[in-house]
Amino acid sequence: MSETAETEAPIRAATRPQVPGRVIFNPLKDTSKPQEYYDEIKQKFAEARDLRLSYRPDGRAQYTSELTGALAKYEVDPHAETIVDRAPITDTVEVILIGGGFSALLTAARLRERGVESIRIVERGSDVGGTWYWNRYPGAACDVSAYDYMPLLDEMGYVPGSFYAKGPEIFAHCQAIAKRYDLYDLAVFQTTVTSTAWDAKTKLWTVGTDRGDKMTARFVIVANGTLSKPKLSKIAGMETFQGHSFHTSRFDYKYCGADLSNLKDKVVGIIGTGASAVQIIPRVGRAAKELYVFQRTPSAIDIRDDTPTDPEWAASLKPGWQEERLAKHMKGPQISEEDKAALAALPREEKIRRQENQNIEHMMRIHRRVEEVVKDKATAEALKPWYMHRCKRPCYDDEYLPAFNLPNVHLVDTDGKGITEVNARGVVFEGKEYPVDVLIYATGFEVQVTGIYNDIRGENGLELNEKYADGMRTVFGIHSAGYPNLFIMGGYQASFQFNLTFMLRTQGAHIAECIKYVRERNYSTIDATPEAEQWWVDEVIRHRGKTNRNKECTPGYYNFEGEENRRQDGNYNGGFYQYFLHMEEVRKDMEKHFRFA
Numbered sequence: 177m178s179e180t181a182e183t184e185a186p187i188r189a190a191t192r193p194q195v196p197g198r199v200i201f202n203p204l205k206d207t208s209k210p211q212e213y214y215d216e217i218k219q220k221f222a223e224a225r226d227l228r229l230s231y232r233p234d235g236r237a238q239y240t241s242e243l244t245g246a247l248a249k250y251e252v253d254p255h256a257e258t259i260v261d262r263a264p265i266t267d268t269v270e271v272i273l274i275g276g277g278f279s280a281l282l283t284a285a286r287l288r289e290r291g292v293e294s295i296r297i298v299e300r301g302s303d304v305g306g307t308w309y310w311n312r313y314p315g316a317a318c319d320v321s322a323y324d325y326m327p328l329l330d331e332m333g334y335v336p337g338s339f340y341a342k343g344p345e346i347f348a349h350c351q352a353i354a355k356r357y358d359l360y361d362l363a364v365f366q367t368t369v370t371s372t373a374w375d376a377k378t379k380l381w382t383v384g385t386d387r388g389d390k391m392t393a394r395f396v397i398v399a400n401g402t403l404s405k406p407k408l409s410k411i412a413g414m415e416t417f418q419g420h421s422f423h424t425s426r427f428d429y430k431y432c433g434a435d436l437s438n439l440k441d442k443v444v445g446i447i448g449t450g451a452s453a454v455q456i457i458p459r460v461g462r463a464a465k466e467l468y469v470f471q472r473t474p475s476a477i478d479i480r481d482d483t484p485t486d487p488e489w490a491a492s493l494k495p496g497w498q499e500e501r502l503a504k505h506m507k508g509p510q511i512s513e514e515d516k517a518a519l520a521a522l523p524r525e526e527k528i529r530r531q532e533n534q535n536i537e538h539m540m541r542i543h544r545r546v547e548e549v550v551k552d553k554a555t556a557e558a559l560k561p562w563y564m565h566r567c568k569r570p571c572y573d574d575e576y577l578p579a580f581n582l583p584n585v586h587l588v589d590t591d592g593k594g595i596t597e598v599n600a601r602g603v604v605f606e607g608k609e610y611p612v613d614v615l616i617y618a619t620g621f622e623v624q625v626t627g628i629y630n631d632i633r634g635e636n637g638l639e640l641n642e643k644y645a646d647g648m649r650t651v652f653g654i655h656s657a658g659y660p661n662l663f664i665m666g667g668y669q670a671s672f673q674f675n676l677t678f679m680l681r682t683q684g685a686h687i688a689e690c691i692k693y694v695r696e697r698n699y700s701t702i703d704a705t706p707e708a709e710q711w712w713v714d715e716v717i718r719h720r721g722k723t724n725r726n727k728e729c730t731p732g733y734y735n736f737e738g739e740e741n742r743r744q745d746g747n748y749n750g751g752f753y754q755y756f757l758h759m760e761e762v763r764k765d766m767e768k769h770f771r772f773a
């Protein structure tokens with residue numbers, strides 16, 4: 177979760193929480209209601225979680241991202257106009273970036289600034305943009321202030337048009353970055369990297385692809401995305417459905433019409449009510465003849481209150497404004513010496529009690545909003561999330577809840593069960609059939625998996641995920657011993673930020689510095705030492721499991737769907753600023769932490 181506080185946002189309504197994703201629960205403040213009130217709600221949270229786990233004890237195995245055979249269509253790129261025919265590539269470049277999203281763009285920009293010329297992006301899609309290339313569903317927009325989320329605003333001389341940028345604006349920004357840093361010249365699109373193997377003799381990586389390429393590169397950066405491989409719930413009969421169906425990240429405008437007008441005589445079903453669905457449902461709800469929304473667990477919907485950027489504020493920005501803003505966020509809210517002392521004196525249990533009580537009050541405010549907006553009582557009840565804030569990804573939307581007041585929008589609440597059957601005509605729940613013309617799977621993505629579509633073999637031929645079989649082993653989630661000149665972005669053992677580009681930017685800058693170090697000293701390779709790796713694994717373990725969140729939260733992708741997992745197989749929870757400071761420290765003594773050849 178973000179440690180990021182938002183400051184100096186222009187024209188914000190006073191009613192709206194100033195910190196999307198990061199509502200601060202202050203342990204120095206106590207709550208006013210009797211403790212039984214909070215205990216009762218906490219008990220209901222636990223019951224809701226237990227109910228869900230009883231239906232789906234199979235954790236992450238309830239999903240599949242092996243989209244082959246009848247499911248292969250769910251991964252096909254709807255944005256590719258044509259598949260460009262080309263001869264296999266067998267050249268050598270200095271750096272290959274696997275993936276063309278913000279991770280790749282941010283790192284490439286930093287590499288260019290350090291004089292690296294030969295940089296190739298290899299991307300499965302037909303352009304750069306990653307998330308924002310693929311996710312073009314109606315309503316796609318960032319959920320973090322665009323002034324923080326859209327990276328390189330200083331460098332690009334760009335100010336987003338509104339507080340939350342829409343998908344097309346972010347995609348265009350990605351393209352502009354690629355142009356500005358000459359990343360199109362060597363880029364290869366419509367190409368999936370399938371193998372990445374280290375050659376100890378040549379000290380080069382060989383990158384094989386689904387287009388028959390065998391490219392070589394000195395450095396490889398695995399920037400395959402945190403949420404880029406679509407996954408589907410394993411639902412019996414999915415492949416028998418005779419209507420039209422697609423995943424949210426492959427939104428089919430050819431079928432729906434650019435303005436969704438083709439849906440006016442269609443009955444649409446949407447399975448899932450997570451962050452993508454929340455943005456899609458109001459738009460499809462207004463366009464479709466009927467919309468059935470199949471819900472397992474409701475999202476928590478907070479106020480969005482999006483506003484256009486104040487032109488006067490934009491004009492007043494001085495060069496370096498975004499950097500300054502992010503630097504402030506990095507350190508988080510500053511607390512006085514007096515408060516520090518008061519915090520130190522407070523027993524841990526009391527801190528947790530107060531924070532949990534505030535969290536519950538926050539969630540009850542979310543509940544009240546549902547009651548105020550949604551007219552039908554039963555629908556409103558079903559839309560109330562029974563879990564702590566940040567157990568699931570928080571959503572910010574002002575159109576989602578009102579969509580359920582439309583006469584053609586129907587919520588089918590499965591009360592934690594989820595949909596388990598689809599037939600030729602539509603969705604079946606508890607024996608009742610819901611015939612639909614179109615079925616949209618809003619079932620999310622694989623989370624933070626390194627090496628998707630790709631087999632990464634290091635010095636001893638060991639595949640990276642096989643190395644992780646006994647627990648992840650990295651330094652900063654970026655370097656893994658035995659994989660020289662390989663850098664990983666967006667995986668576990670790194671800090672997690674609700675504003676993810678901030679974290680990716682930090683990783684990119686670190687990687688660029690490492691590559692610069694190797695080049696300047698005429699080294700061939702950089703590899704983490706086993707000691708450095710052990711240090712970081714211990715750091716990750718030390719900071720995980722401090723709270724009961726994984727156990728107490730309702731299942732979702734934040735807590736591995738309720739699965740038990742090793743403490744080292746997750747994000748570094750020591751705080752983003754601390755992550756950044758550790759990187760700085762390590763870079764001060766590179767020879768201690770890395771082996772160079």
Ligand SMILES: Cc1cc2nc3c(=O)[nH]c(=O)nc-3n(C[C@H](O)[C@H](O)[C@H](O)COP(=O)(O)OP(=O)(O)OC[C@H]3O[C@@H](n4cnc5c(N)ncnc54)[C@H](O)[C@@H]3O)c2cc1C
Nearest residue numbers: 275277278279300306307318319368369400401404675676
């Ligand atoms: C719908 C949606 C909304 C989001 N909103 C926010 C938000 O509001 N705030 C926020 O902080 N984050 C948000 N995120 C997270 C978002 O993914 C990150 O902010 C960021 O864009 C990730 O950049 P990336 O480059 O790491 O990954 P991606 O943007 O996912 O790019 C990775 C790319 O790698 C490609 N790829 C993967 N494997 C291979 C391979 N083997 N060969 C070739 N190419 C490959 C993929 O096709 C993909 O294009 C959102 C994610 C989604 C899905």
